[in-house]
Amino acid sequence: MTEFLSADYWNERYLNNASHWDLGVVSPPLKTYIDQLADKNLSILIPGAGNSYEAVYLMEQGFTNITVIDIAPSVIQVLQEKYPNQKSIQFIETDFFKWEGKYDLIIEQTFFCALDPVLRNNYVNHMASLLKQNGKLVGLLFNRAFEGGPPFGGDRDSYLQLFSSHFNFQTLTPCHNSVAPRANTELFFIAVLK
Numbered sequence: 693m694t695e696f697l698s699a700d701y702w703n704e705r706y707l708n709n710a711s712h713w714d715l716g717v718v719s720p721p722l723k724t725y726i727d728q729l730a731d732k733n734l735s736i737l738i739p740g741a742g743n744s745y746e747a748v749y750l751m752e753q754g755f756t757n758i759t760v761i762d763i764a765p766s767v768i769q770v771l772q773e774k775y776p777n778q779k780s781i782q783f784i785e786t787d788f789f790k791w792e793g794k795y796d797l798i799i800e801q802t803f804f805c806a807l808d809p810v811l812r813n814n815y816v817n818h819m820a821s822l823l824k825q826n827g828k829l830v831g832l833l834f835n836r837a838f839e840g841g842p843p844f845g846g847d848r849d850s851y852l853q854l855f856s857s858h859f860n861f862q863t864l865t866p867c868h869n870s871v872a873p874r875a876n877t878e879l880f881f882i883a884v885l886k
Contacts, residue, residue, distance in 0.1 A: 716745070718746050718748075719745070719801055719832060719871070720870065721832055721867045721870060721878070722799060722801060722830075722831065722832065725880075726753060727753075731796075732756055733755075733756055733757055734755065734757065734796040735757045735795045735796045735797070736750060736757060736758045736796065736797045736799065737759045737798045738758070738760050738761075739788045739791070739798065739800075740761070740763070740803030740806060741761065741767075741801070742764075742767060743771075744760050744767075744771055744781075744783070746799055747781050750781075751780045751781055756779075756780050758780055758782070759784065759795070761785075761788060761791055762785065762786075763786065763787055764785075765785050768784065771783040788818065789811075789814060789818055794827075795822055795824060795827060796823075796827055797828050797829075797830060798822060798827070798828070798830070799830055799831050800830065800881075801831055802843065804831075805833070805843035805845065805846075806842045807842075808844070809841075812854055816854055816855055816857060816859070817858065819858070820859070823885045825885065826884065826885065827885045828862075828882055828883065829885075830881065832867065832879065832880060833878070833879045833881060834846060834877055835847055835876075835877055835878060848864060848879060851864065851879070851881070852864065855883055858886055859883035860884050860886055861881060861882070861884075862884055863881055863882040864880075864881045864883075865879060865881075866878070
């Protein structure tokens with residue numbers, strides 16, 4: 693296990709507020725996507741969800757079957773304490789690569805960029821295993837390089853090649869509604885399981 697995947701590494705970052713990509717709100721491109729979803733009973737997974745702004749927004753919009761997983765125990769504990777009596781979201785402390793289930797929709801929000809790039813093929817393979825037939829992986833990917841990491845960057849061509857083993861992209865395009873600090877550095881994507 694690389695240090696970028698260890699529970700201790702991420703727990704320490706959350707406890708010290710060192711995840712500088714945390715927006716503090718639901719990401720605008722994902723909010724726009726969520727706002728057009730009609731089926732409130734979709735089974736939705738958000739891996740590596742951190743502070744779970746997207747999950748909370750989904751719950752507020754009436755979605756009923758949301759699963760949040762994160763490897764950092766401190767994050768999950770805070771979320772469980774903050775939302776103790778709701779039934780729409782499960783907050784689960786676990787390693788993404790050990791998680792099993794089948795979902796209609798998986799939302800990607802800064803999880804991919806947090807993983808050591810050597811794990812990217814594993815990420816694609818495991819995402820494919822977690823989706824139902826015709827399931828979708830939807831979210832944001834950085835369209836830029838970073839020094840060091842995490843976060844780790846990438847570009848459109850590398851994503852097309854990486855995901856092609858299991859997914860067809862319906863959309864892979866520069867975001868028009870990113871938050872200002874991420875303007876012109878994010879790709880919005882909808883990838884459908886083959």
